[in-house]
Amino acid sequence: MDLPIQEQVVYEHPVALLDVSTHYCPGCTHGVAHRLVAEVIDEMNLQSKTIGVASVGCSGFIYNYFDVDFVVAAHGRAPAMATGIKRCLPDRFVFTYQGDGDLASIGMAEIVHAATRGENISVIFMNNANYGMTGGQMAPTTLPGQKTTSSQTGRDVEQQGFPIRVSEMLAKLDGASYVVRRSLHDPKNIRQAKKAIRIAFETQLRGLGFSMVELLSVCPTNWNLTPVDSMKWLEDHMVPYYPLGDYKVHPAVAEMRI
């Protein structure tokens, strides 16, 4: 007699992520990052105490996808808004989710000072080397020579300067506790990104101060590449310029046991 087949669920949709279709383009790694954040929120049982701060850019509509409280900041100001929330409600879990135009250009002052104050918030920083929402213009993170809709013959560093390596820069600040760069271009790196998000969130939960995970991401639509080719382009061009690694791990963070 055949026994009924028994199955275990290897992977299912995280609870903190709403079961809805996103507005992101096919293959966009915002979806991957959202999922990782939701998985970590589930694992740490943070959903009921989480307040997210959305920024301006493609991820500005992140509040539609999470089953947690959200506010939407002005362009670049998410770390300031998160500071206001966290100072009023210190026992809540507060994270910002920002793109590279938002964080590394218009919001540079806010992110630097949130980090140097050791503000007890967590930042998910999506670096896809262009302004996605407005149609693929040059961002502070656009690579030298990279063609965008506002650097149409390629970013000319003579005229437009060099990209900013945000993680390396913030790591220099005494107030920052956990600053790392990961990539979302393949399953192995995605797994490592999730571990980093977990450490970042634990850093806040234990009151250890500012944490940021920079995630190298793709923008297939504006890069004019297929999703699969985008992942390859990220690996071949972005990873060499933006090396993956741990740029700041405060000893107290390093000692954490998760």
Added chain:
Amino acid sequence: MARQLMKGNEAVAEAAVRAGLHAYFGYPITPQTELLEYLSRRMPELGRAFVQAESEVAAINMVYGAACTGSRVMTSSSSPGFSLMMEGVSYMAATEIPVVMINVMRGGPGLGNISPSQADYNQSVHGGGHGDYRQIVLTPGSVQESVDLTVLAFDLAEKYRINTVILSDGSIGQMMEPCELPEMQPLRGVSTEPWAITATMGQREHRMLSSIYLKVSDEEKTNIRILNRWRQIEANEVRFKEYYLDDADFAIIGFGSAGRVALTAVRQARAEGIKVGLLRPITVAPFPVQQVAELSKRVQGILVTEMNGGQMLDDVLRIVKGNCPVEFFARLGGVVPFPDEILSEIHRIAKGPLSVDVDPRSAWLDRMAAIVN
């Protein structure tokens, strides 16, 4: 409670603390800096939040975040700093959250100077930030009034979920006067307001606060809701003070410091037997429209006096509609008028002749040529 001698800025800071201020975010700028300095000591002493932000832009966005939690929050600045805050001001108005802001005005435009001015009237009363919004604007004329209006500002902001500005100036902020402070109110716990962002705590559905309405029909509804709420505020919250107006032949209209200087001049004129009175708006938004309209029907002339180029004058002219002649006198750019100057204006007006056909700003500029050159 006993009266004590306090500097305007510090009195406002302590009044806010006693009104249950949960968090303060600011940036140093003269002439409001004592407010920030005072709270940098006082707030941590009480276990409350104080952050000296990296800029006024950051400060107002910290306020934005904090206000979204339903906590009593405040910022303060002076004119150029307020210009930087306009981003957050517009966003907060659109998000419909209660916020208190203190503008200790100084001479402008631009970097200007650190002397008293009233040149941010239009910025506060008629916008400043982008989009269609209104905010309550309170104008103190003394240290005691600054204290009282600070407490009122929190109540009004929360009652209507609206930005509330205390439009003070370098003179009121820096002067020392005896004042009576309010009783200390207990700090409230986590907000239970049905809109506040406090995390669900497993007790309710998740919420969102933002200023974005992608559907234009939703944005239109929001604008209409804001305007309807403003009608309510206009009906219920107009505040002003009247001095010697009952039998007045002439009326002066002036707010804040200018109103205070004008009162001294009015008293001197009364001692001389000139029947002149003063209307001092406390709320310049909502503006005492009805009072000005009625006044214009029973006096022989109105003198508007301000420390700016006639920003309130334009509002008064719109209300008076030619019912009576309107004259204007101002010192500006950080210059404060002396009571004697306003008394001379009273003499001039009392002597006449006055005409509704004269452009009061233009006539004033002609007279100013002799004063400034």
Added chain:
Amino acid sequence: MPPKGRIEVKEIICKGCGLCVDACPQHVIILAEDRINAKGYHPAELSLDGCTGCGICAIICPEAAITVYRQVAPAKENQ
């Protein structure tokens, strides 16, 4: 014998980006060429036997559209 698995793709939210197709170590996922979902995309589906339930497709999926199952050996006492 390698473990047996299967995936369920929530077709309505799949955008046919093909990242799972590329990432699948067993090469058993395809985009269904014979149909489109409500958004106009060819959704991903299992095409062949051989899924091990490794979950790599779910890890790369930007839509969280994939649920992964793996067979487990029946408990001893039931045999």
